Amino acid sequence: MGRFRKITGAIVLVCAIYIAYIMRDTFDPESIRGKKVIVTGASTGIGEQIAYHYARLGAKILITARRENLLKEVSKKCIELGAQEAHYLPMDMAKVNDTGRLIVEAEKKLGGLDYLVLNHALYYWELWDGNIEKLQNIMNVNFMSFVSLASKALPMLTKTNGSIVVVSSAAGVMGNPGLSKYSASKFALGGFFEALRYELMWKKINVPITICILGAVDTDTMMNQMQKLASPERFQTLKQFFMSTEVVAIEVIKSGARGDRIAYFSFPPGLLQALHTVNVIAPSLLDGSIVSQGERIFSRLAKNRT
Template identity: 35%
Template sequence: MDFIHQLLSIIFPLLTTLLLLFFLPPYLLFKLLSYIFRSFCPENVAGKVVLITGASSGIGEHLAYEYARKGARLALVARREDRLGEVADKSRRLGSPDVLIIPADVSKPEHCKVFIDKAVDYFGCLDHLVSNAAVVQLSMFQDVTQISDFHRVMSTNFWGSVHGAHFAVPHLRKNKGKIIAIASIAGFMPLPKHCFYSAAKAALISFYEVLRVEFGSEIGITIVIPGLIYTDMVLQHAYSSEIQTGFLPGQSAERCAKSIVASACRGDTYLTQPAWYRTFWMFKMLCPELLDSICLLLLIGKPRSAKKTS
């Protein structure tokens, strides 16, 4: 058996390389033609029901505005009811015919069931689930004294999305709906002080990749991988004082949201925004040591030890 594995370790990479030389050009041409076709025939979401978690600020807020401009009916979920009300009012002015606000915490499974049930009871169906809610806590792992202090990162960023999808799937399947999962570049880049956040986002990417295979054409899944987006979370002093982001050009939450909605309506499987961040995938596959060095730049000029979290 060891001999077989040794033989495959030599032969399989060679056969794969040869196969890619013949297969890759027509495959890329097919993807280009498919993208062009889907760009000219996107889904019309006017009148459709879109539920967005984490809709009180940042990307989630601007997703609400972009869907509203396209005439979608909205169910907006977040913890801050006052901010949800403001986002709902603006969404109505931008063109949404009906907006429902549901104060809830996605880190609590019972809340996830409640906001899905409320949205379906109110609108009668569900077409898009946008799983966007997230929190971030920064710390060098060596400075963590209580791992339990970071449970909320996983509970919100991963389990909150899982529970929401679990309760939404039966309703999405009825309409051949879509899930738009907002992950992060941190899901595959080794960003310092983001170990728990990165782990949650990496788990999120893998989870929805498996669901895409399991659901097939029944439910469309778009995995969004944003890079540096100028949201309240990133612009706050607590973040900028810990991480050096000046050498990385970012993007506004509004522009990012426009790209996400367009991508979801095209039925894309992945969206990296800004698009040039996709080159980091190449670094990770071909020269991971270089990617490690790039990520280390995030600490240059910043304290290497974060404040204790407990």
């Protein structure tokens, strides 16, 4: 028993040292000044806050989302916060063949590209019902448009040794009941961009790819959704585990600037990595809690609909 405790203690110590090492902050704010940046899904939520933080750091920004009226306001605020330039282009990412317009606009308005931050997303809280058309729509928005934008931006990013930042989700490393279609798109992102990273390394192309795995974030959309899905008492409990949108946004920027391979964001720090590790090593240990969570959510949904 004593030997087992020593070995366990040594493993815990090594893990703690490793986590401290990878979480050290080597970000230089001045490295962003004057950089040319695209941020997708930037009309609200995390994307909006990412745009604001890039603006404060003196970047040149091109933002996109579907709603032009919101983009116009975000762009205006970016200038007020210190962006050297701020442009916007309304786009529907479900129209995958149309995404190339954004890269053409970046070359035209910014004169190049240093950071491509892919943040937009579509999701539904519902059990799998065999609706292939809805699944295809989510895959177009959450996966195919990401691939299309990254592919079209690579020539410009190669010239500047720029970076691709992929904003993904815990649902992209662990399946969740009610998010089967969303999880499928996020798992696809992880597989594609991890493979692409290796292909670029093999080709000696210096375009780092950072995959950001986000846990619960207190966006207006998510908080409103959780109030519908959870009882008032449970909602108050769950709120403690939601990260601030503003904090997540700056950490995404830092991870991209450092060229982190993968970055997890959760509260408390390390929780998401731990759950992911357990799910890989001993997935059955989480089965009960995940299923019971799904039961609570969908019993609440059914109650709201009656």
